[in-house]
Amino acid sequence: ATPTALLVGTGRGSQLGILIRGPQVLEQTRKIDTVVLDKTGTVTTGRMALSSIALVDGQVERELLRLAASAESGSEHPIARAILEDARSRGIDVGSPESFLSHTGQGVQAMVGNHLVVAGRGSWLQSDWGIEIPESLAQAITQSESQGKTAVVVAWDGEAQGVLSVGDTVKPTSREAVELFRRLGLTPVLLTGDNDGAARAVAAQIGLDDVRSGITPQGKLAVIRELQADGHVVAMVGDGVNDAAALAAADLGIAMGAGTDAAIAAADITVMSGDLTTVGDAIRLSRRTLGIIK
Numbered sequence: 001a002t003p004t005a006l007l008v009g010t011g012r013g014s015q016l017g018i019l020i021r022g023p024q025v026l027e028q029t030r031k032i033d034t035v036v037l038d039k040t041g042t043v044t045t046g047r048m049a050l051s052s053i054a055l056v057d058g059q060v061e062r063e064l065l066r067l068a069a070s071a072e073s074g075s076e077h078p079i080a081r082a083i084l085e086d087a088r089s090r091g092i093d094v095g096s097p098e099s100f101l102s103h104t105g106q107g108v109q110a111m112v113g114n115h116l117v118v119a120g121r122g123s124w125l126q127s128d129w130g131i132e133i134p135e136s137l138a139q140a141i142t143q144s145e146s147q148g149k150t151a152v153v154v155a156w157d158g159e160a161q162g163v164l165s166v167g168d169t170v171k172p173t174s175r176e177a178v179e180l181f182r183r184l185g186l187t188p189v190l191l192t193g194d195n196d197g198a199a200r201a202v203a204a205q206i207g208l209d210d211v212r213s214g215i216t217p218q219g220k221l222a223v224i225r226e227l228q229a230d231g232h233v234v235a236m237v238g239d240g241v242n243d244a245a246a247l248a249a250a251d252l253g254i255a256m257g258a259g260t261d262a263a264i265a266a267a268d269i270t271v272m273s274g275d276l277t278t279v280g281d282a283i284r285l286s287r288r289t290l291g292i293i294k
């Protein structure tokens, strides 16, 4: 669904690439006191790369990558893209899975040949699949997370086979954006489905300390509702399918234009660039436009 978009401040709004769903949105920009930021793809580039691989005894790196990449080939997640890119760059033949299911905020499952492959968060593999994580892999997960990375556990036929460590980088303007939000009187909060180590590493780089990590898409919605129940008027900035419910529930939902259609459809404001400072500009511009109208 394409929202009937209005460009605020006309010339300036379109110059900045800010789309506003309707005039009622402007009023919301004045009331907000909290800005919740999704991590992956919003604060960070979302262009992830594979940095290390840990294997259980007897497992082979190329086989792990082949099965993981084939299983991930149906996913649009930045993690999936990183794994596929790495496998292809090594000349590994990545096949299409016979069947595929994506579990938002958790991982993927796929039939690759005659293997049922599951790749995703270790806690999800344990709780939903009853897969045990051996000590050597648990250590690899801890190490990966302490470096601010995301650990993807890869299992097939009910056994964990290895851990792929992936990470991305903070966008160059994200820190400046956090300062801008503060100047606008907004308290920044980082919200992510990712692990606490990765979340804290990013939070330190952008200069904020309120971090909510390991949050499922439904949990993201719950965090927004909790903040609202505490009397806050909340803006949420996100880019993913996993942010759509939270964007819709927020008093002001802001989607990054490079994000998914689901996020854009759920948002009040879309910022075409991936630059988080433009979100601050959009809020400032909307408030100013309101000042002129009234």
Ligand code: ADP
Residues within 6 Å of the ligand: 038, 039, 040, 041, 072, 075, 077, 079, 080, 103, 104, 105, 106, 107, 108, 119, 120, 121, 150, 151, 152, 191, 192, 193, 194, 195, 215, 216, 217, 240, 242
């Ligand atoms: P974020 O809130 O940072 O955008 P998501 O909610 O998309 O993160 O994902 C949360 C976690 O779920 C990821 O950090 C990862 O551990 C796991 N995950 C999600 N999608 C995938 C996937 N396609 N493959 C492997 N793991 C995934």
Ligand code: MG
Residues within 6 Å of the ligand: 038, 039, 040, 041, 042, 238, 239, 240, 243
């Ligand atoms: Mg995201």
